[in-house]
Amino acid sequence: MKTEGQPPETPATKFLHKHRIAHSNHLYEYEEHGGTKVSSRELNVAEHAVVKTLVMEDDEKKPLIVLMHGDRKVSTKELARQIGAKKIGPCTPDDAHRHTGYMVGGCSPFGTKKPLPVFMEKSILDLPLVYINGGRRGYLVGVHPHDILRVLAPKIVEVGKAD
Numbered sequence: 001m002k003t004e005g006q007p008p009e010t011p012a013t014k015f016l017h018k019h020r021i022a023h024s025n026h027l028y029e030y031e032e033h034g035g036t037k038v039s040s041r042e043l044n045v046a047e048h049a050v051v052k053t054l055v056m057e058d059d060e061k062k063p064l065i066v067l068m069h070g071d072r073k074v075s076t077k078e079l080a081r082q083i084g085a086k087k088i089g090p091c092t093p094d095d096a097h098r099h100t101g102y103m104v105g106g107c108s109p110f111g112t113k114k115p116l117p118v119f120m121e122k123s124i125l126d127l128p129l130v131y132i133n134g135g136r137r138g139y140l141v142g143v144h145p146h147d148i149l150r151v152l153a154p155k156i157v158e159v160g161k162a163d
Contacts, residue, residue: 007025007027007134007139008027008134008135008136008139010108010111010134010135010136010139011101011102011108011110011111011112011113011135012102012108012110012111012133012134012135012141013111013134013135013141014111015110015111015151016110016141016143019151021143021147021151022143022144022147023134023141023142023143024141024142025134025139025141025142026043026131026134026139026140026141026142027138027139028042028043028138028139028140029042029138030105030137030138032105035052035070036050036052036070036071037070039070039131039140040070040131043131043140045131046071047069047070047071048069048070048071048072048127049069049070049127049129049130049131050069050070050130050131050132050140051067051068051069051070051124051130051131051132052066052067052068052069052070053065053066053067053107053108053109053132053133054066054067054068054074054090054107055090055091055095055096055099055100055104055107055116056074056076056079056088056089056090056091057088057089057090057091057095058080058083058085058086058087058088059085059086059087059088063091063095063096063099063116064083064088064116064117064118064119065100065107065109065112065116065117065118065119066079066118066119066120066121066157066159067109067118067119067120067121067124067132067148067154068121068124068159068160069121069123069124069160071162071163072121072160072161072162072163073160073161073162073163074159074160074161075159075160075161076088076089076159078158078159078161079119079157079159082157082158082159083119083155083157098113099112099113099114099116100112100113100116101113102133102135102136103137105137106133106135106136106137106138106139107133108132108133108134108135108141109132109133109148109152109154110135110151110152111135117155118152118153118154118155119154119155119156119157119159120145120148120149120152120154120155120156120157121157121158121159121160122156122157122158123158123160124145124148125145125146125149125156127145128144129142129143129144129145130142130143130144130145130148132148
């Protein structure tokens with residue numbers, strides 16, 4: 001785990017400071033396609049407590065963010081049903097970058113380029129602390145899930161399935 005140096009300043013950290021959200025900074029060696037398995041191993045935390053920021057789109061190409069446990073997948077069929085869309089699927093990396101201002105692997109739900117609807121898996125709220133991307137590859141922030149609820153006002157969904 002990398003800990004030396006100052007944590008990076010990103011649109012996400014600026015957002016957290018602006019909204020007075022207490023957070024811890026966690027830098028680690030990013031691995032291409034390593035996902036939450038790598039970050040949870042590097043931070044020595046349960047993968048269930050690492051929250052993925054997934055940029056998806058509906059059948060009308062409208063972007064949305066889904067916050068999901070690292071050890072779970074999103075049932076896109078169930079998500080579409082719960083939010084009243086015909087179909088939900090992942091955005092291309094280029095579209096995700098265009099909508100959020102972040103590169104895939106470094107997407108944060110905080111400080112996105114434009115406000116996007118956010119959907120959060122209900123059981124995330126059961127955790128005392130979660131680790132979520134801080135706006136750069138290899139950088140997570142530890143935050144209380146109820147702070148996410150307060151500042152992002154996500155719609156709560158139950159769409160997780162075993163990975």
